[in-house]
Amino acid sequence: METTRTAVIPVSLSAADYRRAHQACHISAQLWNQATDFVHTRQKEHKDPSKYDIQHFLTALPEECRPLHAHTTEIIAHDLGEAIKTSRANRKKGMKVRSPWRKKNYRPLSFTKGYGWRISQGKLHLSLGRKRSRIDLTIPVVFDSGTNEVVPADLWGEIQLCWNKDSRCFSLHIPYETERPVSPGDNVTAIDEGIINPMALATWVDDATICVTIINGRGGRAIKRQRNKAIGSLQRKLSRTKIGSKKHRRLQAAKKKVRAKASAQLRDFDHQLSRKAANHVITHCTAKLIAGDVRGIERKTKLERRVGRHMRQQLSQWSRGTQERYLGEKTGLDLEHLNESGSSKTCPKCLTRNRPSGRHYRCKNPACGFTCHRDAVGSINILQKAIHGTYVPIGTDTEICVTYLRATERWSLDQRNAHRKVQSRKARALSSAQNRARWEETPACEPKLANSSTGPDSSVPGPLATVA
Numbered sequence: 144m145e146t147t148r149t150a151v152i153p154v155s156l157s158a159a160d161y162r163r164a165h166q167a168c169h170i171s172a173q174l175w176n177q178a179t180d181f182v183h184t185r186q187k188e189h190k191d192p193s194k195y196d197i198q199h200f201l202t203a204l205p206e207e208c209r210p211l212h213a214h215t216t217e218i219i220a221h222d223l224g225e226a227i228k229t230s231r232a233n234r235k236k237g238m239k240v241r242s243p244w245r246k247k248n249y250r251p252l253s254f255t256k257g258y259g260w261r262i263s264q265g266k267l268h269l270s271l272g273r274k275r276s277r278i279d280l281t282i283p284v285v286f287d288s289g290t291n292e293v294v295p296a297d298l299w300g301e302i303q304l305c306w307n308k309d310s311r312c313f314s315l316h317i318p319y320e321t322e323r324p325v326s327p328g329d330n331v332t333a334i335d336e337g338i339i340n341p342m343a344l345a346t347w348v349d350d351a352t353i354c355v356t357i358i359n360g361r362g363g364r365a366i367k368r369q370r371n372k373a374i375g376s377l378q379r380k381l382s383r384t385k386i387g388s389k390k391h392r393r394l395q396a397a398k399k400k401v402r403a404k405a406s407a408q409l410r411d412f413d414h415q416l417s418r419k420a421a422n423h424v425i426t427h428c429t430a431k432l433i434a435g436d437v438r439g440i441e442r443k444t445k446l447e448r449r450v451g452r453h454m455r456q457q458l459s460q461w462s463r464g465t466q467e468r469y470l471g472e473k474t475g476l477d478l479e480h481l482n483e484s485g486s487s488k489t490c491p492k493c494l495t496r497n498r499p500s501g502r503h504y505r506c507k508n509p510a511c512g513f514t515c516h517r518d519a520v521g522s523i524n525i526l527q528k529a530i531h532g533t534y535v536p537i538g539t540d541t542e543i544c545v546t547y548l549r550a551t552e553r554w555s556l557d558q559r560n561a562h563r564k565v566q567s568r569k570a571r572a573l574s575s576a577q578n579r580a581r582w583e584e585t586p587a588c589e590p591k592l593a594n595s596s597t598g599p600d601s602s603v604p605g606p607l608a609t610v611a
């Protein structure tokens with residue numbers, strides 16, 4: 144089965160091209176705004192313009208209003224048409240959405256294959272229309288993220304030139320077709336998602352063993368907390384400055400920088416996390432991925448007074464959707480959702496409902512006495528529900544193998560301090576008389592000196608020469 148992936152490649156533009164691209168992005172946004180206005184006036188007349196009507200409206204504008212390639216303008220019209228269609232479909236599903244209305248300031252530029260973009264004389268040319276100079280770029284190298292092979296340029300689709308907010312530079316978005324990985328087995332893996340442990344995955348390995356992988360989200364939480372604190376303090380300073388003043392501008396720039404850095408770090412974190420989850424999925428030959436449905440948990444938390452303000456912030460900044468998407472891309476599987484109510488409270492052995500405190504789950508039924516990690520319990524229950532349709536007790540002699548992983552191999556401050564303490568203790572131990580004696584016994588210094596004198600640096604008059 145084929146699937147489309149998009150490679151994001153940062154590019155550096157020459158000063159003139161940078162200015163041209165910047166201006167064109169603004170113009171692209173203006174055209175979008177004009178097109179939405181056109182749609183709204185037509186809708187007030189109870190008419191429903193199609194994407195071709197929008198296209199006719201845009202191409203009928205005078206030439207100097209749209210200094211872009213004709214296809215770039217067409218794509219703006221088609222994008223708007225698609226956005227209206229999607230909003231309508233979502234409204235039918237009962238979601239509260241409006242058809243596009245927001246005024247845009249910046250929009251990416253699209254270049255169609257063979258017309259908008261072309262490769263000649265060792266350069267990639269992006270056209271801004273007839274009689275206008277092009278944007279010339281060195282030909283980027285696109286790697287297939289699944290196979291790690293180079294994708295030739297004739298397999299690329301419609302290229303977009305976008306402003307990348309994270310790296311604060313322009314980047315090319317190049318779509319290409321690739322094979323979807325196919326799972327060799329037919330196992331079911333259940334995922335319990337959370338804030339402290341973003342993913343806990345459970346799979347039946349054989350009739351008596353469940354493998355659980357719990358991935359810790361400490362690195363991600365640390366990045367978010369650091370960002371929130373930095374932005375909070377900048378915001379407090381900003382509130383004391385005058386809008387437009389030098390200080391105000393500086394603080395705004397600092398805020399952007401903090402945001403950009405944190406989002407780049409979080410992107411990396413989400414990728415590392417989903418890679419570890421994907422490894423569990425692939426090694427256990429999974430054909431079906433099921434997750435507990437926690438979508439929309441972040442909504443209306445204040446209105447319904449469900450959680451406190453710290454938890455509210457954590458919930459609204461939870462990048463669960465992104466992590467799910469990355470996992471889907473890495474495994475080639477579609478994630479399904481299922482109602483997970485009570486999954487982390489129910490005992491998987493006797494189905495008693497307990498209220499766990501902390502991360503450890505202990506069954507209060509005296510005849511059972513089951514204990515396990517709380518997130519492992521959640522994922523096991525979701526797994527049973529995914530297979531049997533309801534919570535079914537696992538056998539009494541079922542073995543649960545829990546693996547704890549950290550999404551990113553980074554040390555916490557406590558760990559680093561502990562390590563430093565151990566290191567300094569070691570150093571102190573080495574300086575003790577007993578150790579000094581041991582060091583003096585082994586003639587480690589002499590061969591070193593001999594080596595350095597025969598080495599390539601021997602001709603250079605170093606400290607050795609001064610000694611001699």
Ligand SMILES: [Zn+2]
Nearest residue numbers: 490493506511
């Ligand atoms: Zn129990």
